[in-house]
Amino acid sequence: MNKDQVTELIHRYTKVSFIVKRMAESLIKDQLSDALTNGQFYMLRYIQEQGTCTSSNLAEAFFVNKSAITAIISRLKDKGLINRVRNEDDRRVVYLTLSEKGKNLFTETEMRIHLLLENFITEFNEDEISAFITTYEKLSTILVDLKKNQQEEL
Protein backbone atom coordinates (compact mmCIF):
# COMPACT_ATOMS: atom_id res chain seq x y z
CA MET A 1 0.00 0.00 0.00
CA ASN A 2 1.33 3.40 -0.86
CA LYS A 3 0.70 6.49 1.19
CA ASP A 4 -2.23 7.69 -0.91
CA GLN A 5 -4.02 4.39 -0.62
CA VAL A 6 -3.60 4.41 3.14
CA THR A 7 -4.92 7.96 3.33
CA GLU A 8 -7.89 7.03 1.19
CA LEU A 9 -8.72 4.02 3.35
CA ILE A 10 -8.43 6.02 6.55
CA HIS A 11 -10.67 8.68 5.12
CA ARG A 12 -13.31 6.15 4.13
CA TYR A 13 -13.08 4.45 7.49
CA THR A 14 -13.36 7.55 9.65
CA LYS A 15 -16.17 8.86 7.50
CA VAL A 16 -18.27 5.79 8.06
CA SER A 17 -17.35 5.11 11.65
CA PHE A 18 -19.01 8.25 12.92
CA ILE A 19 -22.30 7.50 11.23
CA VAL A 20 -22.28 3.85 12.25
CA LYS A 21 -21.68 4.94 15.83
CA ARG A 22 -24.56 7.40 15.66
CA MET A 23 -26.87 4.84 14.09
CA ALA A 24 -25.98 2.21 16.64
CA GLU A 25 -26.86 4.62 19.42
CA SER A 26 -29.88 6.05 17.77
CA LEU A 27 -31.62 3.04 16.23
CA ILE A 28 -31.41 1.00 19.37
CA LYS A 29 -32.58 3.86 21.51
CA ASP A 30 -35.56 4.30 19.20
CA GLN A 31 -36.35 0.62 19.60
CA LEU A 32 -35.98 0.56 23.33
CA SER A 33 -37.68 3.78 24.34
CA ASP A 34 -36.54 4.68 27.83
CA ALA A 35 -35.20 1.37 28.97
CA LEU A 36 -31.40 1.27 28.82
CA THR A 37 -28.80 3.48 27.26
CA ASN A 38 -26.05 1.96 25.18
CA GLY A 39 -23.52 2.34 27.94
CA GLN A 40 -25.82 0.86 30.54
CA PHE A 41 -26.52 -2.11 28.31
CA TYR A 42 -22.84 -2.88 27.89
CA MET A 43 -22.19 -2.50 31.60
CA LEU A 44 -24.98 -4.95 32.38
CA ARG A 45 -23.66 -7.37 29.80
CA TYR A 46 -20.18 -7.28 31.26
CA ILE A 47 -21.46 -7.88 34.79
CA GLN A 48 -23.65 -10.70 33.56
CA GLU A 49 -20.85 -12.34 31.62
CA GLN A 50 -18.51 -12.13 34.57
CA GLY A 51 -21.17 -13.16 37.03
CA THR A 52 -19.81 -10.58 39.41
CA CYS A 53 -17.29 -7.78 39.14
CA THR A 54 -16.10 -4.53 40.67
CA SER A 55 -16.15 -0.92 39.52
CA SER A 56 -12.44 -1.15 38.85
CA ASN A 57 -13.00 -4.15 36.59
CA LEU A 58 -15.50 -2.17 34.57
CA ALA A 59 -13.28 0.89 34.41
CA GLU A 60 -10.42 -1.23 33.12
CA ALA A 61 -12.55 -3.17 30.66
CA PHE A 62 -14.13 -0.09 29.12
CA PHE A 63 -11.15 2.23 29.50
CA VAL A 64 -13.02 4.90 31.37
CA ASN A 65 -12.43 6.78 34.58
CA LYS A 66 -13.64 5.14 37.76
CA SER A 67 -15.88 8.13 38.48
CA ALA A 68 -17.74 7.55 35.24
CA ILE A 69 -18.39 3.97 36.31
CA THR A 70 -19.62 5.10 39.70
CA ALA A 71 -22.14 7.38 37.99
CA ILE A 72 -23.42 4.69 35.63
CA ILE A 73 -23.60 2.08 38.37
CA SER A 74 -25.46 4.51 40.54
CA ARG A 75 -28.11 4.97 37.84
CA LEU A 76 -28.41 1.22 37.39
CA LYS A 77 -28.72 0.83 41.13
CA ASP A 78 -31.43 3.49 41.25
CA LYS A 79 -33.35 1.52 38.65
CA GLY A 80 -32.96 -1.60 40.77
CA LEU A 81 -31.03 -3.43 38.07
CA ILE A 82 -27.94 -4.34 40.07
CA ASN A 83 -26.94 -5.29 43.59
CA ARG A 84 -23.90 -4.04 45.42
CA VAL A 85 -22.33 -6.23 48.07
CA ARG A 86 -19.32 -5.19 50.06
CA ASN A 87 -16.57 -7.78 50.24
CA GLU A 88 -16.00 -8.69 53.87
CA ASP A 89 -12.46 -9.92 53.19
CA ASP A 90 -11.44 -6.54 51.78
CA ARG A 91 -13.92 -3.94 52.80
CA ARG A 92 -12.76 -1.47 50.18
CA VAL A 93 -14.21 -3.67 47.46
CA VAL A 94 -17.83 -3.69 46.31
CA TYR A 95 -19.06 -6.60 44.23
CA LEU A 96 -21.66 -5.91 41.56
CA THR A 97 -24.21 -8.44 40.36
CA LEU A 98 -27.39 -8.24 38.32
CA SER A 99 -30.64 -8.26 40.20
CA GLU A 100 -33.51 -10.38 38.89
CA LYS A 101 -34.97 -7.25 37.35
CA GLY A 102 -31.59 -6.46 35.84
CA LYS A 103 -31.26 -9.92 34.32
CA ASN A 104 -34.71 -9.72 32.83
CA LEU A 105 -34.28 -6.26 31.39
CA PHE A 106 -30.88 -7.17 30.01
CA THR A 107 -32.21 -10.30 28.34
CA GLU A 108 -35.17 -8.45 26.90
CA THR A 109 -32.97 -5.63 25.61
CA GLU A 110 -30.48 -8.05 24.10
CA MET A 111 -33.30 -9.86 22.35
CA ARG A 112 -34.63 -6.66 20.83
CA ILE A 113 -31.20 -5.61 19.64
CA HIS A 114 -30.75 -9.00 18.04
CA LEU A 115 -34.12 -8.77 16.35
CA LEU A 116 -33.18 -5.40 14.94
CA LEU A 117 -29.81 -6.60 13.69
CA GLU A 118 -31.05 -9.91 12.32
CA ASN A 119 -33.25 -8.01 9.93
CA PHE A 120 -30.32 -6.87 7.91
CA ILE A 121 -27.39 -9.08 8.79
CA THR A 122 -28.79 -11.56 6.30
CA GLU A 123 -28.29 -8.98 3.58
CA PHE A 124 -24.62 -9.83 3.81
CA ASN A 125 -22.89 -12.83 2.42
CA GLU A 126 -21.88 -15.13 5.28
CA ASP A 127 -18.20 -15.07 4.38
CA GLU A 128 -18.24 -11.33 4.01
CA ILE A 129 -19.79 -10.62 7.38
CA SER A 130 -17.66 -13.22 9.07
CA ALA A 131 -14.46 -11.75 7.67
CA PHE A 132 -15.66 -8.30 8.56
CA ILE A 133 -16.20 -9.15 12.19
CA THR A 134 -12.88 -10.97 12.43
CA THR A 135 -11.07 -7.90 11.14
CA TYR A 136 -13.12 -5.72 13.44
CA GLU A 137 -12.00 -7.79 16.39
CA LYS A 138 -8.41 -7.54 15.25
CA LEU A 139 -8.79 -3.78 14.97
CA SER A 140 -10.20 -3.70 18.46
CA THR A 141 -7.26 -5.64 19.83
CA ILE A 142 -4.78 -3.33 18.16
CA LEU A 143 -6.54 -0.23 19.45
CA VAL A 144 -6.70 -1.65 22.94
CA ASP A 145 -3.00 -2.54 22.90
CA LEU A 146 -2.18 0.93 21.65
CA LYS A 147 -4.23 2.46 24.44
CA LYS A 148 -2.57 0.26 27.03
CA ASN A 149 0.86 1.23 25.79
CA GLN A 150 -0.09 4.88 26.04
CA GLN A 151 -1.31 4.37 29.57
CA GLU A 152 1.88 2.60 30.59
CA GLU A 153 3.95 5.46 29.30
CA LEU A 154 2.49 7.74 31.96
Add this chain to the structure above:
Amino acid sequence: MNKDQVTELIHRYTKVSFIVKRMAESLIKDQLSDALTNGQFYMLRYIQEQGTCTSSNLAEAFFVNKSAITAIISRLKDKGLINRVRNEDDRRVVYLTLSEKGKNLFTETEMRIHLLLENFITEFNEDEISAFITTYEKLSTILVDLKKNQQEEL
Protein backbone atom coordinates in the same frame (compact mmCIF):
# COMPACT_ATOMS: atom_id res chain seq x y z
CA MET B 1 -26.61 -18.97 8.20
CA ASN B 2 -28.67 -20.53 10.93
CA LYS B 3 -30.05 -18.64 13.88
CA ASP B 4 -27.22 -19.57 16.22
CA GLN B 5 -24.58 -18.38 13.81
CA VAL B 6 -26.35 -15.07 13.39
CA THR B 7 -26.63 -14.67 17.15
CA GLU B 8 -22.96 -15.46 17.55
CA LEU B 9 -21.95 -12.92 14.92
CA ILE B 10 -24.14 -10.22 16.42
CA HIS B 11 -22.70 -10.91 19.82
CA ARG B 12 -19.16 -10.65 18.55
CA TYR B 13 -19.97 -7.49 16.63
CA THR B 14 -21.70 -5.64 19.44
CA LYS B 15 -19.01 -6.66 21.88
CA VAL B 16 -16.28 -5.12 19.79
CA SER B 17 -18.16 -2.10 18.53
CA PHE B 18 -18.39 -0.52 21.96
CA ILE B 19 -14.69 -0.78 22.62
CA VAL B 20 -13.74 0.43 19.16
CA LYS B 21 -16.00 3.42 19.67
CA ARG B 22 -14.40 4.17 23.02
CA MET B 23 -10.90 3.78 21.64
CA ALA B 24 -11.64 6.01 18.67
CA GLU B 25 -12.86 8.72 21.02
CA SER B 26 -10.19 8.22 23.59
CA LEU B 27 -7.03 7.70 21.58
CA ILE B 28 -7.66 10.67 19.36
CA LYS B 29 -8.51 12.88 22.31
CA ASP B 30 -5.26 11.83 23.95
CA GLN B 31 -3.39 12.79 20.82
CA LEU B 32 -5.09 16.11 20.39
CA SER B 33 -5.12 17.39 23.95
CA ASP B 34 -7.79 20.06 24.16
CA ALA B 35 -8.13 20.94 20.52
CA LEU B 36 -11.21 19.34 18.97
CA THR B 37 -13.67 16.75 20.15
CA ASN B 38 -14.65 13.92 17.85
CA GLY B 39 -17.97 15.50 17.02
CA GLN B 40 -16.43 18.88 16.34
CA PHE B 41 -13.87 17.31 14.04
CA TYR B 42 -16.53 15.59 11.96
CA MET B 43 -18.60 18.78 11.77
CA LEU B 44 -15.61 20.71 10.50
CA ARG B 45 -14.86 18.02 7.98
CA TYR B 46 -18.38 18.08 6.62
CA ILE B 47 -18.37 21.85 6.29
CA GLN B 48 -15.00 21.73 4.60
CA GLU B 49 -16.04 19.01 2.17
CA GLN B 50 -19.20 20.86 1.26
CA GLY B 51 -17.45 24.21 1.12
CA THR B 52 -20.49 25.71 2.79
CA CYS B 53 -23.57 24.30 4.46
CA THR B 54 -26.37 25.03 6.89
CA SER B 55 -27.24 23.72 10.33
CA SER B 56 -30.06 21.73 8.78
CA ASN B 57 -27.64 20.07 6.40
CA LEU B 58 -25.49 19.00 9.33
CA ALA B 59 -28.46 17.78 11.32
CA GLU B 60 -29.61 15.69 8.38
CA ALA B 61 -26.15 14.36 7.58
CA PHE B 62 -25.40 13.28 11.13
CA PHE B 63 -28.94 12.35 12.12
CA VAL B 64 -29.04 14.58 15.14
CA ASN B 65 -31.44 17.20 16.34
CA LYS B 66 -30.98 20.74 15.08
CA SER B 67 -30.50 21.99 18.63
CA ALA B 68 -27.51 19.74 19.09
CA ILE B 69 -25.99 21.23 15.96
CA THR B 70 -26.64 24.74 17.21
CA ALA B 71 -24.73 23.92 20.38
CA ILE B 72 -21.74 22.42 18.57
CA ILE B 73 -21.63 25.21 16.02
CA SER B 74 -21.79 27.73 18.79
CA ARG B 75 -18.71 26.21 20.43
CA LEU B 76 -16.87 26.17 17.12
CA LYS B 77 -17.86 29.76 16.57
CA ASP B 78 -16.62 30.69 20.04
CA LYS B 79 -13.28 29.15 19.14
CA GLY B 80 -13.22 31.19 15.96
CA LEU B 81 -13.17 28.11 13.74
CA ILE B 82 -16.19 28.87 11.58
CA ASN B 83 -17.98 31.83 10.06
CA ARG B 84 -21.73 32.31 9.92
CA VAL B 85 -23.22 34.32 7.09
CA ARG B 86 -26.92 34.97 6.79
CA ASN B 87 -28.36 34.33 3.36
CA GLU B 88 -29.89 37.55 2.05
CA ASP B 89 -32.19 35.69 -0.33
CA ASP B 90 -33.76 33.74 2.50
CA ARG B 91 -33.00 35.41 5.77
CA ARG B 92 -33.91 32.35 7.79
CA VAL B 93 -30.85 30.55 6.47
CA VAL B 94 -27.34 30.84 7.90
CA TYR B 95 -24.43 29.59 5.83
CA LEU B 96 -21.48 28.05 7.64
CA THR B 97 -17.92 28.07 6.37
CA LEU B 98 -14.55 27.35 7.90
CA SER B 99 -12.45 30.31 8.97
CA GLU B 100 -8.75 30.28 8.19
CA LYS B 101 -8.11 29.20 11.75
CA GLY B 102 -10.72 26.48 11.34
CA LYS B 103 -9.14 25.21 8.13
CA ASN B 104 -5.73 25.10 9.74
CA LEU B 105 -6.87 23.35 12.88
CA PHE B 106 -8.89 20.88 10.86
CA THR B 107 -5.97 20.04 8.60
CA GLU B 108 -3.63 19.68 11.54
CA THR B 109 -6.07 17.46 13.41
CA GLU B 110 -6.72 15.32 10.36
CA MET B 111 -3.00 14.87 9.89
CA ARG B 112 -2.51 13.72 13.45
CA ILE B 113 -5.37 11.27 13.22
CA HIS B 114 -3.90 9.88 10.04
CA LEU B 115 -0.48 9.56 11.64
CA LEU B 116 -2.04 7.66 14.51
CA LEU B 117 -3.97 5.33 12.24
CA GLU B 118 -1.16 4.79 9.74
CA ASN B 119 0.91 3.25 12.50
CA PHE B 120 -1.25 0.21 12.61
CA ILE B 121 -3.25 0.09 9.39
CA THR B 122 -0.20 -1.49 7.81
CA GLU B 123 -0.55 -4.39 10.21
CA PHE B 124 -3.43 -5.50 8.04
CA ASN B 125 -3.28 -7.20 4.73
CA GLU B 126 -4.35 -4.77 2.00
CA ASP B 127 -7.15 -6.99 0.74
CA GLU B 128 -8.37 -7.58 4.25
CA ILE B 129 -8.60 -3.94 5.24
CA SER B 130 -10.05 -2.97 1.91
CA ALA B 131 -12.79 -5.58 2.16
CA PHE B 132 -13.40 -4.56 5.73
CA ILE B 133 -13.99 -0.95 4.87
CA THR B 134 -16.21 -1.83 1.94
CA THR B 135 -18.41 -3.94 4.18
CA TYR B 136 -18.36 -1.20 6.79
CA GLU B 137 -19.62 1.27 4.23
CA LYS B 138 -22.34 -1.15 3.20
CA LEU B 139 -23.32 -1.55 6.84
CA SER B 140 -23.46 2.19 7.18
CA THR B 141 -25.74 2.50 4.15
CA ILE B 142 -28.08 -0.13 5.49
CA LEU B 143 -28.23 1.47 8.92
CA VAL B 144 -28.86 4.87 7.40
CA ASP B 145 -31.65 3.51 5.21
CA LEU B 146 -33.19 1.80 8.19
CA LYS B 147 -33.07 5.03 10.14
CA LYS B 148 -34.62 6.98 7.29
CA ASN B 149 -37.43 4.47 7.00
CA GLN B 150 -38.10 4.80 10.71
CA GLN B 151 -38.17 8.56 10.42
CA GLU B 152 -40.60 8.45 7.50
CA GLU B 153 -42.97 6.27 9.47
CA LEU B 154 -43.58 9.13 11.92
Add this chain to the structure above:
DNA sequence: TGTTAATAGTTAACGACGTGAACTAAATGA
Protein backbone atom coordinates in the same frame (compact mmCIF):
# COMPACT_ATOMS: atom_id res chain seq x y z
C1' DT C 1 -54.31 40.56 0.27
C1' DG C 2 -54.26 38.82 4.61
C1' DT C 3 -54.20 34.96 7.48
C1' DT C 4 -52.31 30.55 8.10
C1' DA C 5 -48.50 26.94 7.32
C1' DA C 6 -44.14 25.65 7.10
C1' DT C 7 -39.24 26.31 7.62
C1' DA C 8 -34.54 27.77 9.74
C1' DG C 9 -32.54 28.43 13.63
C1' DT C 10 -32.14 29.46 18.72
C1' DT C 11 -32.91 28.88 23.55
C1' DA C 12 -33.89 26.55 27.88
C1' DA C 13 -34.30 22.65 30.92
C1' DC C 14 -32.85 18.25 31.30
C1' DG C 15 -30.16 13.67 31.18
C1' DA C 16 -26.13 10.61 30.12
C1' DC C 17 -21.45 10.14 30.10
C1' DG C 18 -16.78 11.64 30.18
C1' DT C 19 -12.80 14.24 32.75
C1' DG C 20 -9.59 15.60 36.88
C1' DA C 21 -8.99 16.55 41.64
C1' DA C 22 -9.92 15.95 46.30
C1' DC C 23 -11.78 12.99 49.46
C1' DT C 24 -12.92 8.54 52.77
C1' DA C 25 -11.99 4.15 54.21
C1' DA C 26 -9.40 0.12 54.23
C1' DA C 27 -5.32 -2.63 53.44
C1' DT C 28 -0.25 -3.08 53.02
C1' DG C 29 4.40 -2.96 54.20
C1' DA C 30 8.99 -1.09 55.61
Add this chain to the structure above:
DNA sequence: TCATTTAGTTCACGTCGTTAACTATTAACA
Protein backbone atom coordinates in the same frame (compact mmCIF):
# COMPACT_ATOMS: atom_id res chain seq x y z
C1' DT D 1 3.57 2.58 63.69
C1' DC D 2 3.19 5.52 60.02
C1' DA D 3 3.52 6.33 55.15
C1' DT D 4 1.78 4.47 50.90
C1' DT D 5 -1.34 2.18 47.98
C1' DT D 6 -5.86 0.81 46.60
C1' DA D 7 -11.19 0.93 45.96
C1' DG D 8 -14.58 3.69 45.56
C1' DT D 9 -17.18 8.19 46.00
C1' DT D 10 -18.13 13.03 45.39
C1' DC D 11 -17.81 17.50 43.19
C1' DA D 12 -17.31 20.86 39.56
C1' DC D 13 -17.13 20.97 34.97
C1' DG D 14 -17.58 20.13 29.72
C1' DT D 15 -19.73 17.82 25.62
C1' DC D 16 -23.38 16.14 23.22
C1' DG D 17 -27.82 14.34 22.93
C1' DT D 18 -33.16 15.04 23.76
C1' DT D 19 -37.88 17.70 23.74
C1' DA D 20 -40.55 21.81 23.86
C1' DA D 21 -41.32 26.47 23.21
C1' DC D 22 -39.81 30.38 20.95
C1' DT D 23 -38.44 34.11 16.97
C1' DA D 24 -38.10 35.37 12.44
C1' DT D 25 -38.89 34.63 7.85
C1' DT D 26 -41.00 32.65 3.79
C1' DA D 27 -44.69 30.26 1.30
C1' DA D 28 -49.42 29.03 0.33
C1' DC D 29 -53.95 29.73 -0.57
C1' DA D 30 -58.96 31.23 0.27
